[in-house]
Amino acid sequence: MFMRQLVYLVALDRHRHFARAAEACHVSQPALSAGLAELERELGITIIKRNRSFQGITPEGERVLAWAHQVLASLDGLKQEAALVRQVVGGHVAIGTIPSAVAPLSALVSAFRESFPALTLEVHALSTPELYRRIKKGEVDFAVVYADAQEEDGFDYLPLFTERHVLIAHDGVALPEHIGWKEVASLPLCLLSGEMHNRRIIDRIFAGVGVKPDIVLETNAVEVLLSQVRGGTLVSVLPEGALPVEGLGADIHMHAIDPQQTSAVGLIRQARKVQPPLSEALWALSRRLDPAVFAGNRGAAPA
Secondary structure (H helix, E strand, O other): OOHHHHHHHHHHHHHOOHHHHHHHHOOOHHHHHHHHHHHHHHHOOOOEEEOOOEEEEOHHHHHHHHHHHHHHHHHHHHHHHHHHHHHOOEEEEEEEEOHHHHHHHHHHHHHHHHHOOEEEEEEEEOOHHHHHHHHHHOOOOEEEEEHHHOOOOOEEEEEEEEEEEEEEEEOOOOOOOOOEHHHHHOOOEEEEOOOOHHHHHHHHHHHHOOOOOOEEEEEOOHHHHHHHHHOOOOEEEEEHHHOOOOOOOOOEEEEOOEOOOEEEEEEEEEOOOOOOHHHHHHHHHHHHOOHHHHOOOOOOOOO
C-alpha cells in the first residue's frame, strides 16, 4: 500500500468525481482509478461504489477513509516536524528560572541539547518579576515559573511538573515523630528571602495553619540554605526541585511534611501570533516531556 493511494481516496471523497479528483492529485484519471483498484485488492474489500461514474463510498470504504485521514494527518505532522528541525539546526536560546527550579531545569536543557546538538544556551536564575521583565524586553526566550505566578496577558504557559515542599535537616537535629507544618514552624529555620515567590508560598502555608515560623536566616540563594543545614543547627523547607541532583549527602535527609503541599511549575514565553521556528520547536519538545524527567534523584526518600 502506498501513501498516494490514500491521497487518491481522500481526494475522490472530497471531489466526488474521478476526473476532478485526478486533476487535484496531478495524475491522469486512469492512474487514479488503477491506484484505487489496487488499494481494494490489497485490502480485499470494495471501497468505491462504481457504475460509469463515482457512486459513493461503501460502508467498508468509510472505515478505510477514516484511517486514510488519520494516516495522512500524521504524515503531515511528521513533515512539519522534519521541516522545523531543518530550520532549527542550531541557534541560541536564553532560559530563565526561579532559583528553586535550577535542578529540574537541567532536564529541560538536556532535552533541548539532545534534539538540537548545535544549540547554544544561557541560563539565568532570577526572581519571578525579573523573569517576566526580561521576557517582555526580549532578553530571555523562556522561563520556568510557578503556575500561580503567571501573568494572564501576553504570555503562553505550558505545565511541566508539580513539586512538593519538604523539610531538609541534618541527622543530628532532633525531630518530632510526626512532622506537620506547626512542628516545622517551631524549628530554627533558614528560608528563601521574602522577594522569592517560593517564600511567599511557604508563608501562605504557615498562615493557613495559623502559626508564625521561627526564621533565623533568610537568603535568595538555595546553596546558602543547604550549607546552613549541613552545619547541623538550622533546618529548611524547600521544594524538591531545589535539591541537587547528585543528592544531599550522607547526613542530610528530606522529610515529608503533613499535609503534603504541592506547587505547579511551568514554562512561559512571550505570546505571538507567529512564533520563531526555534521557539516553536523547543516549545513542542517541552510539551512532549514526561513530568517524571524533572524529578531526578535528589536526596534520600522522604522520611
